[in-house]
Amino acid sequence: MVDALAEIHRVLAPGGTLVDARPDSRVLAYADRRKPRGFQRFGVVKTNRLELANDRASDRAVARVVREGLFKSKRRGRFWHLVPFSSIAELRKYLSEHLRFVHRATWVVDSATRKRHSNDSFVIRRAVRYEILEARGSPRNISARAK
């Protein structure tokens, strides 16, 4: 990953901008039922262990290239993305095939409640983090140092 970030630094003009945006596995995702106003929490959705490890590796790579002087962090933040589903069965199917999430939600409502609302609309509410970085220094020299 550091190699890729060094290569990005090479193709960026000095002072250019790198946007790193990805799902934020440091916070839980939620399975919520849509209500006429707002949402009802039905469950939480965790990220699988492999992806948690990959995300931490990505974090370390970005931190390293900042430390090495290739980039300067300008701003970071998080927003929430809603993935809609027309039923709880559709949500379950999505999770069963997902590469990042564990394949089952941890429900916080009882089975009778889930059954009663099984044909309602649901969303998975997941956090997306982003960081805006500025390319610094002489690409050639710093790229060589980072590899």
Added chain:
Amino acid sequence: MSRAARGPVGDVGRLLPALSSALRPRPHDELRAWGGPPLVLGKRVLDLGCGDGRLALGIAPLATRVDGIDPDAGAIAAAKANARKAGVRNVRFAAGAAQDLPYPDAAFDVVILSWTL
């Protein structure tokens, strides 16, 4: 979801959900979160891990030029088809690895890693 090609690409783009782009945030929603249109307005932009071109095509009307690159040749073929269908002319797509980008030094003002790293 498709798994991108393995090999020299390493981890970058390995889990690129190219076929699930419809389930990802809309390009303008992402752009707004990052700071809005000025981020790419009149800029040379590289969308690294572009998948089927969802984001590249979304920001193309604002940018001078957008290049999209992805290790998944199938996704790049879809991106080119999407660009033709949308009639977008300032976008180019290519298959390639993040560790060996086929562009000269300082070719871009903005590089975007959207759900890629």
